[in-house]
Amino acid sequence: MSNRFLYILSVLIIASMVLAACAQPATEAPAVEEPAAEEPAAEEPVVEEPAAEEPVVEEPAAFECTDELGCLDYGPEEPIRIASALVISGPNAQLGQDSQYGVEIAMDWQGQVLGHDLELQAEDDGCSAEGGQTAGQKIVSDPTILGVVGTSCSGAGVPMSQVISEANYFMVSPSNTAPSLTDPDQAWNPGYYRTAHNDKVQGAAMADYAFNELGLTSAATIHDGDPYTEGLANSFAESFKAIGGEIVEFTAINKGDTDMRPVLTAVAAAGPPQFLYYPIFMPECAFMTKQAKEVDGLEETVLSAADGCISADAAESIGEDGVGMFWSGPDIAFAGETYIKFKADYKEKYGSDTLSVFHAHAFDATNMIVACVEQVAVQDDDGTLHIGRQAMRDCLGATSGFEGITGTLTCDEYGDCADPKISVSTLENGEYVKIWPEE
Amino acid sequence: MRQRLQDLDWIGLYLWVLRAAIIILVVWGTIATIIDNPYSPRQWIDLIIFGIAQGSMYALIAIGYTLVYGVLFMINFAHGEFFMSGIMTATVFVATPLAATGFMNRQPLLSLLLIAVVAMVVSMSIAVLTERAAYRPLRKAPRLVPLITAIGASFFWQYYFRGLFGSQVIPFPVPDVMKGTASILGVEILKTQLTVIVVTIIMLIGLNLFIMRTRTGKSIRAVAEDKDTAALMGIDVDRAITITFATGASMAGIAGLLYALVFTQVHFFMGFFPGLKAFTAAVLGGIGSIPGAAVGGLFLGLIESVGPSLFLQGLGIPAPHQLKDVIAFVMLVLVLIFRPQGILGERLTEKKA
Amino acid sequence: MSETNNFDYRIPLQNGLIAGVVALSVSVIGMVTLLAQRYLIAGWLTLGQVILFMAPAAMSYLAAGKAPQNNRGIALIYGFLTGLISALPLVALILLNEVIDLRQFLPNVSPALIEILTFGRGTVAGSLFLIIVTSVLGLVAAGLYLLPDRIRRPIFSGLIWTFFFGMFSEILSDRLRTFFGTDFAKLIIESKALRPVVAVTIFIVTASLSVLWSRRGDKVKGRMAKMDTKSQNRMRYGLIIFGITLMLILPLLLGTYLSEVMNMILIFALMGFGLNIVVGFAGLLDLGYVAFFAIGAYTMGVLTSTGDLGVAGMSFWLAIPICVAVSMLGGLLLGMPVLRMRGDYLAIVTLGFGEIIRILVLSDLLKPYIGGAQGLLKINKPVIVGIPLIKPDQFYYVALAGCLIAAFISYRLSQARLGRQWMAIREDEDVAEAMGIRLVNTKLLAFAIGAAFAGLAGAIFASKLTSIFPHSFNLLISINVLCMIIVGGMGSLPGVILGALALVGLPELLREFAEFRLLMYGIVLIVMMLAKPEGLWPSAIRKRELHVHDNEDYEDYPEAMAPRAETRDPGLEGPSHL
Structure with a gap:
């Protein structure tokens, strides 16, 4: 059996080698024509078939690509293809799945764009650096893909933004919050944008709220070793100290921990602090909240978490224990019409309430991309679309005053597009209610 | 022989240095913490109780590992998934509807019993199915082969249940009578944790009686000693092995319920870490030994709970609780350097390992 | 029946x-x-x-x-x-x-x-x-x-190949696009799916190839068997040269994405060679192999990073030997305490070491030195004569070189005295000792060499990613590498490659299964082990051992799984693999 397999395999391999040999000159031809073509053939944007041998005669030269990064063409019937690179497997799957649903709903609502369907190519970033790199390579090997909504995890975002950037694509992340990604001295690359908040913004807002609004002067934070939570905890602690508060304990747990009482006891013993900020994810967040009630010495401490803990299952799981607790997060127009409709659609389509919080950012990211397509695409009479890659980047970077569910988005020069408005909410009867800042 | 002694010299030296370093670090940390004295006695007692409760749960899961290991000499990596499957199913199909209709608060005992039975039955079925499909055909293969199918089964069930019930956290409704604390000998203890400790003790005694006193238990022990001879004596080896899996899984099912009571939520990934910890506990106690699993579980639970505060806090290490698994595993290494067969390990392991 | x-x-x-x-x-x-x-x-x-x-x-x-x-x-x-x-x-x-x-x-x-x-x-x-x-x-x-066998077989192979092409149509379309242009690719594949005509053609072609092979195959095989040693040797050299050429031009054929996958496969194969020495040769079950991978990667990171955390700003080539040496030292230090532990005690302790390293790398304790959760950024890419190897199809050669070195060392070791000593220990420690083998040294060497390979893999990995995060160094890596060498066939070097192809390459290509990817991975593990408990390409010794008990071996198969003569045909195994 295996012999036959080898036989066929070798036939195929030989065939493909012959083809490779034949095809080599043909693929080199466009590389000359292409401006800024450092990429090998596989990564070229779809240009008209080079047709090295036959001269092009009958083509009416309607459109000429002048974009310095090349153009992307969609024929009359072809869908506009957008990739997602979100974490949809492993323990963080909930986070990425939720964002992907946001992208899908945005696409559903958009319907057709300039007469073209939207098609999603869903990839998995695995919430890891290697996952992000591989997903990025996969995406850039497909020249029919316009751009990416992703990644979920900052760790995946760092290598992916490099790959995407070098291949002249762009990415809009709905949930990368690590400051390094938009820091030109660290991991920033051209073509990287995000609708998620930089950790610096959110941590500072929470510190402001605790110190100035609640009038609390001592605080403790707990993170879980995730770049996101660690970043938030750090920026909170720094801001809190900067405005005059005291951090009595800066500690951490591990993902997958269930028994939080020992660490909570340590926090209690260290102060006890008036304010405890643990910007961690579900399910650890619910463990923390429930068990904080059971630990001696923390009765008076005000608990607070971040958007990693804003989800339907968190609300249900935490329930009454969430009374008196605060959540920091993007100022999602929780009561807005659009968002209510969004949530209804989500429930209808996927059979569950929102799984996490970044669906709204993903939704906004997708709409931002579509808005730019509408703006920069050049359409022929037969419906063919031409989209310049640099034009897309310029357009995204110039996004300003874009109304999304997460607020009014305006991008800065390094791709931070999130509305810097952070809200603080409480949980009332299973619903998150925004209480700060007051309108 | 002389050559060997020579080898042992520098290895031995290194080991002694290692042991001494660990012990000095531990003692130094402890003294520093005690001098610093950040905790009240009440808090110390709390830490210990948390540790015992957590350890009891490890112990119940560890028994499954140990039983299977004792009989098949195989690490059943999928055991954490047996633990997860039962309580996930019971939460979705039994607990949530019962709580929604208010039956759970009217008849808490009956409800919990029902949930326990469903959890046990599901865990058992999953275990028996796994054994039949993925382990039995490989009983005579090299020992690492069933380890790989066990890993495969673990992935399979995890993602199967994720597909079934979704990736979100599902809250487990705890009946009102179980909330709050009870006072025992002047110590306030959470009712749920008290339940965990009591149920674990009952289950351990029950299991020991089952293994030691009943005919089936005897046949399991016979198979564990020597499968071929047992078969010659007219024992149905396959049946004994199936019962072993079923027993271990039903313990895991109960542990699942206790987990849900204490942590009030379930999740498709909940089996992975407790499974790993329980496996560690089983080895720590001496794999193959039931009392060993209990002792190992308790030890691990206590170390995890008390360790970071006691050993590391005084040393001024940032975020000591992040390192609790480091402490647990270092303790494991320390114990195994002194006693390579685990705390209560039997000769059994030397024979076959 | x-x-x-x-x-x-x-x-x-x-x-x-x-x-x-x-x-x-x-x-x-x-x-x-x-x-x-x-x-x-x-x-x-x-x-x-x-x-x-x-x-x-x-x-x-x-x-x-x-x-x-x-x-x-x-x-x-x-x-x-x-x-x-x-x-x-x-x-x-x-x-x-x-x-x-x-x-x-x-x-x-x-x-x-x-x-x-x-x-x-x-x-x-x-x-x-x-x-x-x-x-x-x-x-x-x-x-x-x-249907009679001669009709059924071609139908099955036709079906399987059609399914195969349909399944991997995305890659097919990518390759077609590169070699024949977009229009031709669109002719064959319509948004990821084969066009019906194409599917029928593939079916007919593969089915007829199968017919052809079943008619002529035996003759070809017979002719090969009849050849004298000289021409057989010539043929073997031909194959080797063919293989080397293929290896060298592979990135050209594969394109960037598949080269990227190939790089991952090579890095894992490199680790596989290392673990193969520890588990396959010496029989020491190591579940914490990722520890050395992490040590290698972080050493590379700290030495070559041009960011805030880099200490030396070395070049990749200079850092490589240091990474290997540091991992080797790690192997010795972690190996010594566990020398006298056997079997599963060893497994859990090594697992513990893996976890310890992972947590330490993540911890706030070491954050000032290696970045903690925020990772270690800006690691240098290797540079050859002034050309930085950035693209996966360039980087491929670095990974390939590492892998070949490991394969060569493994091969030489397996033939050498040391290799035989390891195998003796694997078979029976006490007897090996009685025969005068110095257990301590021999075992430590296995640990150290295994660790060195993993360190090399880690160093290459870090440089490939240019940024490393603690989450890349979890238990799943250890498990994956272990599964790889056992699925490939324990102790067998070609098996390591096959295992890496199957367990690293395949899941990568099955990205479409999205959240069910690991479920499929689980099924693949179980099915492969049930179908071939000795591995895909077992080493000669293992094969012999397993077939001693052949008669009893399959007795316990449940009816449905009993491998009948015909069901050995991939015609049946095919669908269940996928």
Whole structure:
């Protein structure tokens, strides 16, 4: 059996080698024509078939690509293809799945764009650096893909933004919050944008709220070793100290921990602090909240978490224990019409309430991309679309005053597009209610 | 022989240095913490109780590992998934509807019993199915082969249940009578944790009686000693092995319920870490030994709970609780350097390992 | 098989129920719904349908195989009934969903799923239609069984290859686009699916190739066997040269994405060679192998990073030997305490070491030096004569070089005195010691060399990513590498490569399964081990050992899995792999 397999395999391999040999000159031809073509053939944007041998005669030269990064063409019937690179497997799957649903709903609502369907190519970033790199390579090997909504995890975002950037694509992340990604001295690359908040913004807002609004002067934070939570905890602690508060304990747990009482006891013993900020994810967040009630010495401490803990299952799981607790997060127009409709659609389509919080950012990211397509695409009479890659980047970077569910988005020069408005909410009867800042 | 002694010299030296370093670090940390004295006695007692409760749960899961290991000499990596499957199913199909209709608060005992039975039955079925499909055909293969199918089964069930019930956290409704604390000998203890400790003790005694006193238990022990001879004596080896899996899984099912009571939520990934910890506990106690699993579980639970505060806090290490698994595993290494067969390990392991 | 000449109702009942439960399972976990959007053959067949109807078809085929010999009627009836019964659980689901809304328990029992199952024809008509479809399918599968071997084989290979091309159509289209241009690719593949004409062509071509091979294959094999040693040798050298050329030009053929996958495969294979020494040669079960991978990666990071945390700003080539040396030292230090532990004690302690390293790397304790959760950024890429190897198709050669070095060292070691000493220890420690083998040194060397390979892999990995995060160094890496070498065949060097291809390459290519990727991984592990417990390419010694007990070995196979002569054909194994 295996012999036959080898036989066929070798036939195929030989065939493909012959083809490779034949095809080599043909693929080199466009590389000359292409401006800024450092990429090998596989990564070229779809240009008209080079047709090295036959001269092009009958083509009416309607459109000429002048974009310095090349153009992307969609024929009359072809869908506009957008990739997602979100974490949809492993323990963080909930986070990425939720964002992907946001992208899908945005696409559903958009319907057709300039007469073209939207098609999603869903990839998995695995919430890891290697996952992000591989997903990025996969995406850039497909020249029919316009751009990416992703990644979920900052760790995946760092290598992916490099790959995407070098291949002249762009990415809009709905949930990368690590400051390094938009820091030109660290991991920033051209073509990287995000609708998620930089950790610096959110941590500072929470510190402001605790110190100035609640009038609390001592605080403790707990993170879980995730770049996101660690970043938030750090920026909170720094801001809190900067405005005059005291951090009595800066500690951490591990993902997958269930028994939080020992660490909570340590926090209690260290102060006890008036304010405890643990910007961690579900399910650890619910463990923390429930068990904080059971630990001696923390009765008076005000608990607070971040958007990693804003989800339907968190609300249900935490329930009454969430009374008196605060959540920091993007100022999602929780009561807005659009968002209510969004949530209804989500429930209808996927059979569950929102799984996490970044669906709204993903939704906004997708709409931002579509808005730019509408703006920069050049359409022929037969419906063919031409989209310049640099034009897309310029357009995204110039996004300003874009109304999304997460607020009014305006991008800065390094791709931070999130509305810097952070809200603080409480949980009332299973619903998150925004209480700060007051309108 | 002389050559060997020579080898042992520098290895031995290194080991002694290692042991001494660990012990000095531990003692130094402890003294520093005690001098610093950040905790009240009440808090110390709390830490210990948390540790015992957590350890009891490890112990119940560890028994499954140990039983299977004792009989098949195989690490059943999928055991954490047996633990997860039962309580996930019971939460979705039994607990949530019962709580929604208010039956759970009217008849808490009956409800919990029902949930326990469903959890046990599901865990058992999953275990028996796994054994039949993925382990039995490989009983005579090299020992690492069933380890790989066990890993495969673990992935399979995890993602199967994720597909079934979704990736979100599902809250487990705890009946009102179980909330709050009870006072025992002047110590306030959470009712749920008290339940965990009591149920674990009952289950351990029950299991020991089952293994030691009943005919089936005897046949399991016979198979564990020597499968071929047992078969010659007219024992149905396959049946004994199936019962072993079923027993271990039903313990895991109960542990699942206790987990849900204490942590009030379930999740498709909940089996992975407790499974790993329980496996560690089983080895720590001496794999193959039931009392060993209990002792190992308790030890691990206590170390995890008390360790970071006691050993590391005084040393001024940032975020000591992040390192609790480091402490647990270092303790494991320390114990195994002194006693390579685990705390209560039997000769059994030397024979076959 | 069945000795009786009578109709036995239990056979279709049992097979049908198994098939039904499998079909029900893939439906309620949401696989069918997800994959129904993915067409294999444009407009005709979706991957969801294949997944849904695979079990009924396979079980009907098996049921037909259990019919009394020479009784075609019963075989057909078995097939038909199996198909019929396999639809019943699905029908029960459809009807039950009418009565209560199952979605409140099982979120994936969505209207979309019911629509797929009923073919959009409403509850009653749809259920009947489903029953008819599976019954016919059962009948066809049974009919297929009854066909003579020479017809059945080509049909199977045609089906499998068509499925194969449909499954990997994305890659196919990518390659076609590169070599023949976009228009040609669009001619063959229409948004990920094969065009029907193309599918039929592939079927016919592969089926005829199979016919051709079965006619001529034996002759070719006979001719090869008859060749004298000289020409056999010449042939072998030819093959080797062919292999080397292939290896060198591979990135040109593969393009960037597949080169990227290839790089991952090579890095894992490199680790596989290392673990193969520890587990495969010396028999020391190490579950914490990722520790050394992490040490190598972080050493590379700290030494070459041009960011805030870099200490030396070294070049990649200068850092490599240091990374290897540091990992080796790590191997010695972690190896010494566990020397006297055996079997599973060793496993858990090494697992513990893996976890310790992972947590330390992540911890706030070491954050000032290696970045903690925020990772270590700006690691240098290797530079050769002024050209930085950035693209995966360039970086490939670095990974390949590392892998070849490891393969060469492993091969030499396995032939050397040291290798034989390891194997002696693996077989029986006490006897080995009695024979004068110095256990301590020999075992430590295994640990150290294994660790060195992992450190090399880690260093290459870090430089490939240019930024490393603690989450890349989890237990799953250790488990994956272990699975790789055992699936490949323990102690076998080609096995390591095959294992890496199967367990690193395949999941990478099956990205479309999205959240079910690890579920498929689990199934692949189980099926591979059941089908070939000795591994895909077992080492000669292992093979011999396993076949000593051959007779008893398969006795315990459950009926359904009993490997019959014909079922060894990939025709049957194929679908269950995928």
